[in-house]
Amino acid sequence: xxxxxxxxxxxxxxxxxxxxxxxxxxxxxxxxxxxxxxxxxxxxxxxxxxxxxxxxxxxxxxxxxxxxxxxxxxxxxxxxxxxxxxxxxxxxxxxxxxxxxxxxxxxxxxxxxxxxxxxxxxxxxxxxxxxxxxxxxxxxxxxxxxxxxxxxxxxxxxxxxxxxxxxxxxxxxxxxxxxxxxxxxxxxxxxxxxxxxxxxxxxxxxxxxxxxxxxxxxxx
Amino acid sequence: xxxxxxxxxxxxxxxxxxxxxxxxxxxxxxxxxxxxxxxxxxxxxxxxxxxxxxxxxxxxxxxxxxxxxxxxxxxxxxxxxxxxxxxxxxxxxxxxxxxxxxxxxxxxxxxxxxxxxxxxxxxxxxxxxxxxxxxxxxxxxxxxxxxxxxxxxxxxxxxxxxxxxxxxxxxxxxxxxxxxxxxxxxxxxxxxxxxxxxxxxxxxxxxxxxxxxxxxxxxxxxxxxxxxxxxxxxxxxxxxxxxxxxxxxxxxxxxxxxxxxxxxxxxxxxxxxxxxxxxxxxxxxxxxxxxxxxxxxxxxxxxxxxxxxxxxxxxxxxxxxxxxxxxxxxxxxxxxxxxxxxxxxxxxxxxxxxxxxxxxxxxxxxxxxxxxxxxxxxxxxxxxxxxxxxxxxxxxxxxxxxxxxxxxxxxx
Numbered sequence: 001x002x003x004x005x006x007x008x009x010x011x012x013x014x015x016x017x018x019x020x021x022x023x024x025x026x027x028x029x030x031x032x033x034x035x036x037x038x039x040x041x042x043x044x045x046x047x048x049x050x051x052x053x054x055x056x057x058x059x060x061x062x063x064x065x066x067x068x069x070x071x072x073x074x075x076x077x078x079x080x081x082x083x084x085x086x087x088x089x090x091x092x093x094x095x096x097x098x099x100x101x102x103x104x105x106x107x108x109x110x111x112x113x114x115x116x117x118x119x120x121x122x123x124x125x126x127x128x129x130x131x132x133x134x135x136x137x138x139x140x141x142x143x144x145x146x147x148x149x150x151x152x153x154x155x156x157x158x159x160x161x162x163x164x165x166x167x168x169x170x171x172x173x174x175x176x177x178x179x180x181x182x183x184x185x186x187x188x189x190x191x192x193x194x195x196x197x198x199x200x201x202x203x204x205x206x207x208x209x210x211x212x213x214x215x216x217x218x219x220x
Numbered sequence: 221x222x223x224x225x226x227x228x229x230x231x232x233x234x235x236x237x238x239x240x241x242x243x244x245x246x247x248x249x250x251x252x253x254x255x256x257x258x259x260x261x262x263x264x265x266x267x268x269x270x271x272x273x274x275x276x277x278x279x280x281x282x283x284x285x286x287x288x289x290x291x292x293x294x295x296x297x298x299x300x301x302x303x304x305x306x307x308x309x310x311x312x313x314x315x316x317x318x319x320x321x322x323x324x325x326x327x328x329x330x331x332x333x334x335x336x337x338x339x340x341x342x343x344x345x346x347x348x349x350x351x352x353x354x355x356x357x358x359x360x361x362x363x364x365x366x367x368x369x370x371x372x373x374x375x376x377x378x379x380x381x382x383x384x385x386x387x388x389x390x391x392x393x394x395x396x397x398x399x400x401x402x403x404x405x406x407x408x409x410x411x412x413x414x415x416x417x418x419x420x421x422x423x424x425x426x427x428x429x430x431x432x433x434x435x436x437x438x439x440x441x442x443x444x445x446x447x448x449x450x451x452x453x454x455x456x457x458x459x460x461x462x463x464x465x466x467x468x469x470x471x472x473x474x475x476x477x478x479x480x481x482x483x484x485x486x487x488x489x490x491x492x493x494x495x496x497x498x499x500x501x502x503x504x505x506x507x508x509x510x511x512x513x514x515x516x517x518x519x520x521x522x523x524x525x526x527x528x529x530x531x532x533x534x535x536x537x538x539x540x541x542x543x544x545x546x547x548x549x550x551x552x553x554x555x556x557x558x559x560x561x562x563x564x565x566x567x568x569x570x571x572x573x574x575x576x577x578x579x580x581x582x583x584x585x586x587x588x589x590x591x592x593x594x595x596x597x598x599x600x601x602x603x604x605x606x607x608x609x610x611x612x613x614x615x616x617x618x619x620x621x622x623x624x625x626x627x628x629x630x631x632x
Contacts, residue, residue: 008632011239013616014407016392018400037627120395122407127616128630129242149235 002177004134005141005170007148010155012048012124014041019121024069025111027061027119028100036089037123039096043083044158045124047199048150058196059083060119061096068115074103082195084161126159138175138182142210150199157194157202169194171206185213224270224415225277231414232608240608242631243615244278247622251359252282253333255350256343257297259286261510263410263537264343264366270413270607271614278615285333287326287347292318297346300380303373304345305534316379323349335359339618342387349383360388360621366410368397368534368555389621393535394556406617409559411610412540412601417513419544422521430518434504436472441584444474444523446516446542449490449507452532453477454552457573459496459503461529464577466502469584476506476519520545524590525583529576533557540605543567543597548590550579560605566597 017038021027031039042060057063057079066075077099086092104111131152135141148156156170164173168190175186188209194202229237254272256264268284275282289297296315303309327334327350334340334350337359342348344366351361363384369377369392377399384390384401391406392398398405412419431438443462447453455475462473475493490507497503508515520526526542528551535556539549543560549567551557561567568579583590603609619629 009235009239011612011616013613013620014395016395016398016405016407018398018405020395118396122395123627125616125620125626126628127243127619128628128632129239130632 002174004136005174007131007133007135007144007152008155009129009131009149009151010159011127011129011151012041012045013127014045014122014124017121017123020118021121022115022118023112024065024071024074024100024104027064028097028104030119030121031093031097031100034121035123036093038121039089039093040162041122041124043092044154045122047158048154064115064117064119068117068119069110069113071103071110071113073106074100074110077103082193084193084195087167126155128155138178138185138210138213141171141174142213145203145206145210148203150203153199153203153206157192157206182213185209188212223277224274227415228274228608232602232606236608236612240274240278240612240615243612243619244275244280246619246631247615248279250280250338250618250622251336252280252339252341252618253337254282254284254341254343255287255330255334255347256284257287257289257294257346259284266413266416266418267411267607267610268343270416271611274607274611275614283333283337285330287322287330287350289322289326289346293322300345300376301367303376304369304380305367306371306373308373311376311379320349320352323347324353326350327353339621345380348380351383351386361386362617362621363387363390365390365392365397368393369399370397372399389617391617394559396555397534404620406613408610408613408617409556409605410535410537411605411607412537412544413607414544418517419541420517422514422518426514426518427522430515430522434474434506434519435501436474436504436522438522441469441471441524442474442522443471443525443527443580444476444519444542445527445529446476446520446538447528447530449477449486449493451485451489452530454529454531454573455489455493456496457531458527458529458576459493461527461573461576461580462503464574465580465584468581470502471580471584472502472504474504474506474519474523476504476508476516478508478510516541517545520547523547525550525580527576528552528557528561529570529573530554530557536560537605540601543594544601544605546594546598548583548593548597550576550583560600562600566593566600 017034019030019034021030057066057075062075062078065071065078083092133144135144160170161167172186172190175182192205225237254268258265272282272284296319299311340359340361341364343364348363387403389404390401391408393410395407436442445458465471493505497505520542526547526549528536528539528549530552533555539551539557539560542549543566549561550570551561551567553569553571561569563569570576570579
């Protein structure tokens with residue numbers, strides 16, 4: 001029998017790194033030296049900021065390249081970078097630097113264009129709260145999912161990838177403790193790509209996955 | 221009797237208040253001291269009037285002290301304020317020495333509170349130099365900078381920097397406003413207090429009196445800008461935008477601002493605005509006392525749309541104040557307005573009077589969109605710009621500083 005699933009909540013607090021860039025070359029140079037947590041923040045921090053619809057670009061680097069440098073080509077390339085595809089933040093950092101350098105090689109003026117607004121590198125601290133809610137079974141967890149705060153979704157689905165063995169989310173990690181009993185549910189959840197959706201949509205996908213699981217558990 | 225936390229629970233929900241309690245539990249009994257230069261007037265005092273009682277209700281031994289000074293001291297800090305925000309002007313060595321002396325005198329007066337405190341928040345440059353009187357301190361000292369030091373006049377920043385770099389952490393309103401310092405630099409956007417006179421709900425009779433008091437017609441649209449008479453707030457641009465709309469819709473314009481009697485430029489701008497308004501009976505220029513918060517509240521509430529057409533802005537909290545009253549805001553595409561006005565959602569960002577006129581006409585024509593945007597704006601403020609969010613960040617910072625936490629703080 002697995003330990004109960006303890007539901008937690010979280011909030012991010014932003015910290016300025018003091019590093020900023022006003023050109024693409026500056027962005028490349030600073031990307032090499034900022035802490036990993038800053039790269040994490042500029043990819044994932046946006047999820048916990050309020051937004052009303054799908055942003056045009058999913059990460060802050062792509063957004064800045066589009067709106068401050070006005071280079072659609074690089075913005076599109078950067079926007080396509082899915083952080084979940086990379087084993088760790090150092091590899092992701094390398095990929096960003098490579099993409100920027102590749103684009104700078106394509107244009108003589110681009111590295112020097114001065115942005116209207118600087119890119120300010122920010123990192124964050126995460127605060128984790130206890131919600132005092134637990135689930136002993138996957139069925140119970142499924143009942144909790146529609147009521148999870150967006151902070152809880154972030155903690156268990158996004159932050160978990162930094163904490164768990166093999167970079168999994170907390171749901172599939174916990175379900176794997178039940179052996180093959182909930183194989184289908186585990187599979188469904190592990191196929192959810194959190195990067196191109198909002199936390200609200202992510203919660204909807206989780207609700208859907210647990211609902212699909214209901215007949216399966218009844219049958220058992 | 222309802223406690224403050226219970227009142228806030230009704231506004232932001234129990235989960236948010238529970239988060240505050242969890243954080244505060246780790247700080248129970250800690251002595252926290254806030255120091256600034258005034259108990260009345262200005263955004264800092266407004267925030268402290270609410271944050272300190274809230275901290276106390278959460279079980280933290282929070283206190284608030286103010287420093288005192290003479291005319292020369294405040295002349296120096298006013299110059300500091302302006303030069304740190306970019307004005308190029310030297311401050312005499314004599315004035316700077318006086319600033320240091322007054323800081324030392326205030327330190328002596330507040331010595332026991334400052335020495336006993338576990339965490340000290342020093343707000344803005346006025347009391348910043350007190351830290352040098354206590355080189356081996358027990359508590360953690362945090363400098364909260366409420367002003368925009370993004371492009372300071374260097375000699376003045378260099379002077380102040382030698383004091384603020386000694387702090388254990390600093391807090392800034394936006395990353396663009398910050399200077400690099402050798403300690404963690406937290407970012408906290410300003411917030412509004414929904415229970416204050418400026419933002420509390422008002423009875424219908426109060427709003428009806430507002431129409432009467434200012435000669436406003438309740439049956440025609442009202443657009444309002446609340447701001448000082450300052451060129452950066454572009455009041456003349458607002459009047460021009462009004463005229464462009466007036467050709468099509470019988471609107472009324474309210475331009476209401478705080479007193480600027482000690483500010484020669486403010487007087488000049490006020491005169492220009494009066495001249496530009498001419499004898500148009502539908503332009504209402506109101507010079508209000510700085511603490512007439514209930515009037516500002518009522519004017520925002522009777523408006524259909526609120527403008528903040530600044531050309532340059534720090535954070536521009538009047539935007540959130542209007543949005544909290546479910547008004548869409550047409551704001552200048554600058555500074556902190558960009559964080560509050562989300563184009564097509566909570567209002568529109570504009571760069572010209574023509575742009576403002578276009579959006580005004582659009583919203584006045586599409587009343588359902590106006591209403592939906594206003595509702596969205598209020599929810600956006602509830603999630604992002606209320607004082608409870610600010611308090612959570614203060615508590616988080618205090619936990620991080622007190623417990624030496626790194627990237628993760630687990631309250632389990």
